[in-house]
Amino acid sequence: MHKQGLQYVYKCTYVAAVGGLLFGYDTAVVAGAIGFIEQKYGLSPAMVGWVASCALVGCVIGAMFAGSLSDKIGRKKVLMISAFAFAISSLGIMLPFGLNAFIAFRLIGGIGIGIASMLSPLYISEIAPANIRGRLISIYQMGIVLGILLIYFVNAWIAGLHNDAWNIESGWRWMFGSGLLPSILFIVLLLNVPESPRWLAQQNRLGEAEAILAKVNGTEKAKEELASIKAAMKEDTATSFGALLKPGLRYVLMIGIFLAILSQVTGINAIMYYAPEIFKSSGDGSSSALMQTVLVGVINTLFTIVAIRYVDKWGRKTLLLIGAAGMTICLGLVGAAFHFGITQGSMVLVSILAYIAFFAISLGPLTFVVVAEIFPTHVRGRAMSVAIFFLWAAVFVVSQTFPMLKSAFGPAPTFWIYMVMSIIAFFFVWRMVPETKEKSLEEIEQFWKNKQ
Structure with a gap:
């Protein structure tokens, strides 16, 4: 591949990855603000949960309609819609309206997250050369973890500008409002960047x-490449959601859905959401727990770089298996x-950091890689919408049930439940997920046709 082509495809990838940065930024901003919002409005525990997670409802909605809309009007235009949703959400929360308005604007921001979480990796997959596609889609995940890390520091900086009274009154609004800057950057x-070439071919352009x-x-x-895209299009042009339930596609869709959930x-x-509380329950003070949370963000970033480096060398399946096995041991x-009461010292911290690594x-970046690769071009938008819809539904379930599980059973059985899920993920990847490294999207499509 020539140097200019490489620069061009990296430019497009980095722009799409800003969608990931906004995704990370906008989901994690609430962690620094929720305590101040709770005090300002005197929220009950149930309302704290709703205020913290209402954006996830928007994520589900955004993921649901992004695929079919992008199949109609193009990947780039719908990414632009997500950028405007981020901007409107940030600006709306910065204005001194009440709690209902806050929730409405968070829902709008969530729609932007849902769209970006599906369309950014899809766009990258459709423009990337086969030999570096895994690395390029993993850069999107890098955007997410950098967004999370960035907002940790921005929240800390804003909270330190004035006293607690200012933070409770309006500091938290500036935390959300800070998202306006990366939103405008994304729009510009x-x-x-160009439209997806595979979408253009689908439109006969x-x-x-x-x-x-x-x-x-x-x-x-x-x-x-264009000849193989045209050949793949000739064989099947049905684009309705019903087409996903055809025998061959149904099998691929189930792999995408189960991988997203797992x-x-x-x-x-x-x-990620409750790290300070986990570290506090292991005996650490608040300030120490917050520092350890930043460490979680740093480890997440460093090991995402490892994934970017090796995904196209070692393959998706190998890294997914290594990751699921390692997560099982750490959990x-x-x-x-927690079960044996040896929470003092470094065992909990080291095990959690190793789990994050x-x-x-593996499952962090490579879920997006595999889900963006395995579907045929003519249904990729809709199929990814379905898979990412289930991903966000699973996020919502986990974030809602973790405090309940921890309260009902204690931390040890709760982590063991996640350990069992990691074992299931290992065997699912081993038996069901095909290796897709260095295959063009059309070759992957042909692989599924041959299995029918």
């Missing part, structure tokens, strides 16, 4: 599709530490 950057493919791969390879029910959001150790090289 999207103006300078073959000249435009070939021109973009040529920028990525050179003229000769572009002609070959990536969440192995407990990652319980750790077992965390549960054992294993997640960051």
Whole structure:
């Protein structure tokens, strides 16, 4: 692949990954603000839960309609809609309206997250060359973890500007409002990237599709790729949701759905959303727990870089198996530490950080990689919508049930439940998920047709 093509495809990838950064930024901002909102409005525990997680309802809605809308009007236009949803949400919460308005604007922001979580990796998969596609889609996950890390620091900086009274009155609004800057950046950057060449080909805009493919791969390879895209399109053009239930596609869809669910029910959001509480329950003070939470963000970032480096060398399946096995061991150790009362010292912290590392090289980035790769072009938008819908539904279930499980059974059995889910994830990947490294999207499509 020539140097200019590589620069071009990386430019498009980094722009799409800003959607991931906004996703991470917007989901994690509530962690720093929720205590102040609770005090300002005197919220009950049930309302604290709703205020913290209402954006997830928007995520489900956004993921649900993004696929079919992007199949109709294009990937780039719908990504632009998500950027505007982020901006409207940030601006709306910054204005001094009441709690109902806050929830409405959080729902709008959630719709933006839902769209970006589905369309950013899809867009990257459709423009990326096969030999580096895994690495490029993993850069999207890098955007998410950097967004989470960035908002941890932004929240701490804003909270430190004035006293608690200011934070309770309006500081938390500035935390949400800070998202306006990356939202505007995303809008501006999207103006300078092309539409997905596979979507253009689907719309019979073959000249435009070939021109973009040529920028990525050179003229000769572009002609070959366009020919294989056209051949794949000729074989099947049905794009309704009903088409997903055809015998061959139904099998692929189930793999996408189960992988999306398993990536969440192995407990990652319980750790990410409630890390300070977990560390406090192991005997650490609040300030120490908050510092350890930042450490979680740093480890998540570093090991996502490892995934980006090795996903196209070692393959998706190998990394997923290593990750699921490692997560199983770490969750077992965390549960054992709480069960036997050996929570003082470093065992809980080290086990949780190792769990984050294993997640960051496997189910974190590679769920998006596999789900963006395995579906045929003519249904990719809708199929990814369904898979990511289930992913967000699983996020919602985990974040709602973790405090309840911890309260009803204690931390040890709760972590062991996630350990069992990690074991299930290992065997599911081993038996069901095919290796897709270095295969073009059309070759993957043909693989499924051959299995029918």
